[in-house]
Every structure is written in structure tokens, then in C-alpha cells.
Amino acid sequence: MLWKDKYELGVPIIDAQHRELFQRVGDFLKTLRSPVSWEEKVNSVNETLEFMKGYVVEHFHDEEEYQRSISYPGYEAHKEVHDDMVNYVQEVSQEYESSGYNEKLMQQFGGRLLSWLINHVASDDQRIAAYAIEKGVAGGEG
Ligand SMILES: [Fe+2]
Ligand SMILES: [Fe+2]
Structure with a gap:
């Protein structure tokens, strides 16, 4: 399991989404690296990719709403960091589709996605929690 409890922000809905994201990205990488031919796993890879594209957008939206609710500076x-990531995922997806589902492209993307997620959740997202604690608004919305 890639998730660590120290990644928690103390905001239940966001923490649940982060856990789910780590789970999904972990499963995605497991599928990508499984010892079967690309033809055998490409459908499963594509399904997970589609799910994650939607889930990431949903999570970013909810996390941004939480930030506004506590007037996070x-x-x-x-x-902007979220928007850049969404654009990156969309660009890779388009390239991947027009390449006819190129395996190497997706293997590279899987690795980048994981390191982005860990870095972002462990540092950028943690700063939201630090601010909420500092301002005494931790522990949920309102
Ligand atoms: Fe997040
Ligand atoms: Fe974030």
C-alpha cells in the first residue's frame, strides 16, 4: 500500500479521496506492470485511466472548495498546480489515443502520476492542513 497515515489532512472527505486515489493509482501501476502481454491488459489499463481522469477532477474540485471555505491564502x-496536472493528463491521454494505445507512453505516465501524487499530497496538500491548524479552523468545514 502506497498510502501513509502521515498524508492525512484531518478533513474526512479529502482524506477519503486521497486514500482512494492512492489505491487506484497503485492498482493502475500493478496492472501496467503485470507480467502479461500489452494486448491482454490494454483494456483494463484504459478503463482505469478513464476512471482516474474523472476522479482526479472531482477530487481537485472538492479540495479547492474546502480551501475556499477556510479562506486558504x-x-x-x-x-494552478491542479489545472496544470489536469492539462498534462489530458495531453497524455490524447497522445496515447492517437498513438493507438502505445505501451511505453502509458508506462512512463504511470510512474510520473505516482510521483506527482506523492509529492503533491505530501507537500502542497499538507500546507492546507497546516494553515487550518494555525488558524484554528481544522477539523472540517465551517
Ligand atoms: Fe489532493
Ligand atoms: Fe491538491
Whole structure:
């Protein structure tokens, strides 16, 4: 399991989404690296990819809403990081589709996705929790 309890922000809905994201990205990598031919796993890879594209957008949206609810001063910068990631995922997806589902492209993407997720959740997202604690608004919305 890639998730670590120290990644928790103390905001139940966000923590649940982060756990789910780690689980899904972990499963995605497991499928990508499983010792069967690309033809045998490409459908499963594509399904997981589609799910994650939707889930990531949903999570970013909810996390941004939480930031606004506590008047987080880093909101604009954080939203830009989210938007850049969404654009990156969309670009890779388009390239992947037009390449006819190139395996190497997806293997590279899987690795990048995981390291992005860990870095972002462990540092950028943690700063939201630090601010909430500092301002005494930790423990949920309102
Ligand atoms: Fe997040
Ligand atoms: Fe975030």
C-alpha cells in the first residue's frame, strides 16, 4: 500500500479521496506492470485511466472548495498546480489515443502520476492542513 497515515489532512472527505486515489493509482501501476502481454491488459489499463481522469477532477474540485471555505491564502497557486496536472493528463491521454494505445507512453505516465501524487499530497496538500491548524479552523468545514 502506497498510502501513509502521515498524508492525512484531518478533513474526512479529502482524506477519503486521497486514500482512494492512492489505491487506484497503485492498482493502475500493478496492472501496467503485470507480467502479461500489452494486448491482454490494454483494456483494463484504459478503463482505469478513464476512471482516474474523472476522479482526479472531482477530487481537485472538492479540495479547492474546502480551501475556499477556510479562506486558504494559497488557493490561487494551488488551483494552478491542479489545472496544470489536469492539462498534462489530458495531453497524455490524447497522445496515447492517437498513438493507438502505445505501451511505453502509458508506462512512463504511470510512474510520473505516482510521483506527482506523492509529492503533491505530501507537500502542497499538507500546507492546507497546516494553515487550518494555525488558524484554528481544522477539523472540517465551517
Ligand atoms: Fe489532493
Ligand atoms: Fe491538491
